[in-house]
Amino acid sequence: MADLKRFLVRRAITFIPTIIGVTLITYIIAFVIPANPARAWAGGIKADPHVVAMIVKEYHLNDPWYVQYFFFMKGILTNSIVDPLFNYKVMTYMLSRFPITFQLTLFALFFLITLGIPLGIISALKKDTIVDAIVRVWALIGVSVPIFWLGYLFIYVFFYMLGWVTVAGVPYPKVHITGVPIIDALLTGDWGTFAENIRRFILPGFTLGFAGIGVIARLVRNSFLDAMSSDFIYFAKMRGLKRSRVFTHVLRNALVPVVTVVGLQFGGLLGGAPITETVFGIPGMGRAMVQAIFNMDFPVLIAGTFLAALIFIITNLVVDILYAIIDPRVRF
Amino acid sequence: MTEEVYEKKILDRLSDALISFLVKIITLFKKDWYRKNRSRVEEWRLMLYALNRSPIGIAGLILGMMFIVVGIIGPIIAPHSYDFSFIMATGQYKKYFLAPPGTGGALLGTDDLGRDLLSQLLYGARISLVVTALVLPVGIIIGILLGLISGYYGGLVDELIMRVTDMFLAFPALILALALSAALTDRMAMAIANNPYLTSLVSFIFAVKPNDALNMAQTLSIVVALWIVWWPGYARFTRGLTLQEKNNVYVEAAKALSMSSVGIMTKHILPNIIGPLLVLITLDIGNVILVEAGLSFLFGAQMKIPDWGAIVQHGSQYLVNGAWWLVMIPGLAILVSVLGWNLFGDTLRDILDPKTRRSIEFKVKKKKKGEEVTQE
Numbered sequence: 001m002a003d004l005k006r007f008l009v010r011r012a013i014t015f016i017p018t019i020i021g022v023t024l025i026t027y028i029i030a031f032v033i034p035a036n037p038a039r040a041w042a043g044g045i046k047a048d049p050h051v052v053a054m055i056v057k058e059y060h061l062n063d064p065w066y067v068q069y070f071f072f073m074k075g076i077l078t079n080s081i082v083d084p085l086f087n088y089k090v091m092t093y094m095l096s097r098f099p100i101t102f103q104l105t106l107f108a109l110f111f112l113i114t115l116g117i118p119l120g121i122i123s124a125l126k127k128d129t130i131v132d133a134i135v136r137v138w139a140l141i142g143v144s145v146p147i148f149w150l151g152y153l154f155i156y157v158f159f160y161m162l163g164w165v166t167v168a169g170v171p172y173p174k175v176h177i178t179g180v181p182i183i184d185a186l187l188t189g190d191w192g193t194f195a196e197n198i199r200r201f202i203l204p205g206f207t208l209g210f211a212g213i214g215v216i217a218r219l220v221r222n223s224f225l226d227a228m229s230s231d232f233i234y235f236a237k238m239r240g241l242k243r244s245r246v247f248t249h250v251l252r253n254a255l256v257p258v259v260t261v262v263g264l265q266f267g268g269l270l271g272g273a274p275i276t277e278t279v280f281g282i283p284g285m286g287r288a289m290v291q292a293i294f295n296m297d298f299p300v301l302i303a304g305t306f307l308a309a310l311i312f313i314i315t316n317l318v319v320d321i322l323y324a325i326i327d328p329r330v331r332f
Numbered sequence: 333m334t335e336e337v338y339e340k341k342i343l344d345r346l347s348d349a350l351i352s353f354l355v356k357i358i359t360l361f362k363k364d365w366y367r368k369n370r371s372r373v374e375e376w377r378l379m380l381y382a383l384n385r386s387p388i389g390i391a392g393l394i395l396g397m398m399f400i401v402v403g404i405i406g407p408i409i410a411p412h413s414y415d416f417s418f419i420m421a422t423g424q425y426k427k428y429f430l431a432p433p434g435t436g437g438a439l440l441g442t443d444d445l446g447r448d449l450l451s452q453l454l455y456g457a458r459i460s461l462v463v464t465a466l467v468l469p470v471g472i473i474i475g476i477l478l479g480l481i482s483g484y485y486g487g488l489v490d491e492l493i494m495r496v497t498d499m500f501l502a503f504p505a506l507i508l509a510l511a512l513s514a515a516l517t518d519r520m521a522m523a524i525a526n527n528p529y530l531t532s533l534v535s536f537i538f539a540v541k542p543n544d545a546l547n548m549a550q551t552l553s554i555v556v557a558l559w560i561v562w563w564p565g566y567a568r569f570t571r572g573l574t575l576q577e578k579n580n581v582y583v584e585a586a587k588a589l590s591m592s593s594v595g596i597m598t599k600h601i602l603p604n605i606i607g608p609l610l611v612l613i614t615l616d617i618g619n620v621i622l623v624e625a626g627l628s629f630l631f632g633a634q635m636k637i638p639d640w641g642a643i644v645q646h647g648s649q650y651l652v653n654g655a656w657w658l659v660m661i662p663g664l665a666i667l668v669s670v671l672g673w674n675l676f677g678d679t680l681r682d683i684l685d686p687k688t689r690r691s692i693e694f695k696v697k698k699k700k701k702g703e704e705v706t707q708e
Contacts, residue, residue, distance in 0.1 A: 021499025025508075033515045137388075140678055144671040146622060148629050148644055149663025156656055271504040275626050279648075289507070290630050293514040305511040309503045 007324060011317060022309045023076070026302055027069050033298050037061075041084040041296070055084060059299075076306060081299050090303040094285055097272075098307075099179040100170060101284035103197070104277070105269045106182070107205020108212070112262060116213045117255070120220025127225065135221070139214030151207045151279035158203060165203055167280055171196040204280040208273050212265050219261055224254040256327045260319055267315030271308025343390070347380035382683045389679025395672025396617070403461025406454035407539035411439075414455040414540070414638040419446030430655045441657040443643075444650055449657065452638040453665055458539045459551060459639050460669070464620045467558040472613060474559075475566020480597045482567065483574025493567065500564040506623065512557035513550070513627060520556070521549035540637060547636045554627050558620065569612060573605035580604075607684040614677035618670040625666045640666050 041055055056062055060071045075081035079091040086093075123135040158164045173185040173193040182201070185194040227233065227250045236246050272286030281287075285304055292300035340348075355373060358365050366373065383389050407414075418428035418438060428446035431438055440449040482493040500508075524530050524545055534552070535545040577583070578601060586596045625641035632645020640662045647658025 017495055018498055018502050021495070022502050025499055025503070029511050029515045032512075032519060136678075140674045141667075141671060144618060144622070144667055144674050146625050146629075146641075146644075146663050146666045146670075148626070148641070148648075149659070149667060152644070152648055152651060152659045152663070156651060156659075160652065160654075268504045271507050274506065274510055274630055278630060286507070289510060293510070293631070294633065298515070301511050301514060305503065305507055308507045312504055313502050 004324065008321065011320060015313065015317060018313060019310070022306065022313070023073055024069075026306045026309070027072055029305060030068070030072060030298065030302050031065065037296055037298060059084070072302075076303065081303070083297060083299055085295055085297050090299045091307070093300065094288060094303050094307050097283060097285045097288045099181070100282060101270060101272050101277070101286065103180050103182055104201060104204055104208060104273065104282055104284055105266060106180075107201045108209035108269055108273075109262070109266055111206050111209035112212045112216055112265065115209075116216030117220050117258065119213070119217040121224055121251075123217065124221040124224035124228070127221075132221075135214075135217050139218045142211045142214030145210065147207060147211070147275045148279050150210055151204070151276060154203045154207060155279070165199050166196070167200075167203075169200075170283065171200060201282075204276050204282055207279070208269060208276045215265075216258065216261065220254060220258055223257050224250060227251075227253040256323070259326060260323055263315060263319030263322065267312045267319070270311045270315060272304065341384065343384040344381055347384060348377060351376055351380065379683050383679065386679045386682070388675050389683070392672050392675025392677070392679060395668055396676050399457070399621075399669040399672060400461060402454065402457045404458070406457040410451040410454040411437075412448045412451040414447070414452050415544075416448060416451065417446040418442055418448065430650055430653060430658075432655075433657050433661075440661055441655075443647060443655075443658055449643075449661060452643055453640070453662060455539060455638040456640040456643060456662070457665070457669075459637065460621055460624065460666075462537050463551060463555055463558075463624045464617055466555045467562060467620050467624070468613065468616060470559045471562030472566055472616075475563040476570045476602075476609065478563070479567040479570025479572075480574055480601065483571040484578055484593065484597055484601065490571070494571065497564045497567045500560070501568065503561075505561045506626065509554070509557040509561045509623065509627060510630060512560060513553040513631070516553035516556055517550050520553045521546055524549055524552070538637075544637060550631050550635050551628065551637070551639060554624055554631075557627075558623065562616075562620075566609075566612070570605065570609065573608060574601055577601050577604050611677055611681045611684060614673055614680055618673035618677070621666065621673070622670050 060068050063071075072081075076091065079089050081090050082088070083090050083093065119135050119138075123132040126132055155167060159167050170181060171193050172181050173188055173190040175184060175188045175190075177184050177187055182194060182197040185191075185197060230253070233246060233250060236249055241249075272284055272289060274286030274290050276282070277284045277287035278290055285308065289301055289304040292298070292304065351373060355366050383393070418431070419425050422428065425446075427435065428438070428442050430444055431442040431446070433439065433441040433449075435441065438448050438450070440453070442448060443452075478493050478497070482490045524534060531542060531545045534540075534548050535542045538548055538551070540548060574597075583596060583600060586600050591599075625639075625644075628635060628639040628641030629645045630641075632639075632642040635642040635645075643662045644659050647655060647662070651659055
């Protein structure tokens with residue numbers, strides 16, 4: 001276990017320059033923003049010049065870049081940047097959107113795992129048959145479908161034509177524990193809200209997960225085939241192990257790389273899924289960023305970008321550590 | 333010789349002719365090329381035979397080529413201009429407001445302003461093609477160069493380049509591209525407005541009217557954002573391939589012959605890693621189309637140009653009126669274009685990988701029968 005500790009320390013050290021780099025890149029975004037958004041923030045062409053001057057001063061818009069960078073870093077770390085348009089703290093605002101994005105990602109992950117893994121196993125067992133070919137083509141279609149097209153197709157069929165699902169609002173349970181509606185509903189046993197949440201999130205979740213399902217299925221198929229042709233499986237068969245026992249051996253080995261890929265997908269989606277959230281009108285982080293663009297609300301945009309990267313890095317770190325724990329062959 | 337030959341079909345003759353033509357062109361410039369590269373040309377022929385045996389790959393290639401051809405000639409063959417309105421032209425508001433496909437003159441229907449969907453799609457194909465053609469080469473070249481340098485030299489250079497790459501890869505790509513292109517738009521608009529040459533260039537390559545050139549600022553900022561998002565993946569990938577390749581004996585030999593590092597990288601390492609890179613590039617053509625459509629969908633409300641994503645965004649407001657065609661048809665156009673490149677790329681992966689290619693070849697090889705002599 002000493003090795004694991006050393007690995008963790010080393011991983012944590014490489015974490016720091018990446019974070020600094022992320023703040024730099026985020027700052028570049030802030031830097032290329034139109035020379036002076038102050039006028040727009042103050043209310044357009046007829047804005048009071050005093051107000052404009054105040055905004056310029058408060059957001060250091062005319063200061064040299066290192067002052068801006070310092071202001072920006074400090075603002076993010078201490079959560080002191082206040083939104084110029086709506087007067088809330090931007091980091092607090094973005095974080096308040098996080099539970100919804102988290103719930104959406106959970107649904108996507110659910111489909112990713114419950115459909116992707118079985119499909120992969122089936123196509124490995126039925127290698128080079130019609131089933132395998134269908135899964136292959138599905139995987140290719142999955143990564144080719146524009147998410148918004150799929151989303152609107154579902155809305156048209158299941159909402160407009162059949163009326164099976166809802167596409168407005170987010171049903172919250174009465175009690176807040178974690179902030180994630182469906183988990184709260186589950187914890188308090190509020191089954192009505194639980195069902196409503198499923199009705200609301202099942203389509204967005206499937207839409208968001210659709211591309212990943214095919215990817216996971218192909219990955220599971222390939223790593224399953226790899227594992228099946230490895231020496232220890234031949235040995236297990238030779239010893240006369242039952243088919244089901246052999247199968248569990250194969251599965252345990254085949255699923256190790258899948259953990260990484262699912263983890264990476266999860267991390268990427270947690271940062272916000274702007275397209276899916278826009279199509280289904282889900283008030284998550286991605287939607288907040290898109291709205292911020294239309295309002296020229298750049299502090300929110302920057303905070304969102306930074307937060308997405310931060311969440312992505314942290315999930316990757318967790319996935320790396322998990323991987324090291326799951327797979328004893330990984331040398332630290 | 334009693335070797336196995338291929339049963340040639342019409343496609344094989346076609347691909348043979350294509351390669352002979354290529355060889356002829358190259359020989360025009362380099363006299364001795366064919367003699368020196370004979371085995372390479374043979375290899376190309378075999379690859380094309382393998383491609384010809386894969387219906388999925390051929391379908392993908394055809395769809396991909398269609399995307400390019402429609403992108404080039406689309407605005408020329410479009411029945412109307414992208415901003416032509418049936419309502420303005422005929423005054424029949426009731427008939428052409430959200431007219432379903434097939435309504436007099438509008439083959440694919442019209443939108444709320446009475447604009448012809450088919451014409452918009454054809455203009456949109458040009459925008460999609462130009463964006464892809466602008467994004468990929470830059471991203472690829474920067475990425476491959478940095479990856480080669482980083483993998484070949486190693487040490488501090490490698491560490492430096494890879495740290496920077498990691499910083500960019502630390503962002504979810506779509507979010508970074510979204511934020512960057514949103515931030516860049518105004519500067520891009522200023523640049524276009526202040527430079528008449530740029531204005532005419534933009535309106536020419538995107539086939540939009542000169543007074544719409546300013547509206548292309550959004551698209552151009554998407555292009556710049558995608559440059560920034562796209563290269564790190566290539567740098568990472570190329571570095572990995574280079575690391576594997578540089579330990580080979582032929583690299584040692586080239587070094588022993590005191591070949592320059594640049595020469596080794598470009599003449600020895602690059603040709604040996606180009607296969608996987610080509611596959612990635614093909615798949616990425618589809619990816620760029622998809623990501624660009626996604627971004628233009630998100631920016632849709634601000635865009636007044638017939639970008640595929642923007643058409644969907646605009647049409648989505650009328651989905652509740654039952655106007656499915658405004659969303660479904662442009663989406664289908666994107667799907668088909670992307671799918672084409674993905675199918676082709678997936679087949680290319682099998683073909684360029686010597687292991688899987690042999691297995692395809694074995695399937696199609698036939699024993700030479702009697703005197704049936706073919707040209708090789």
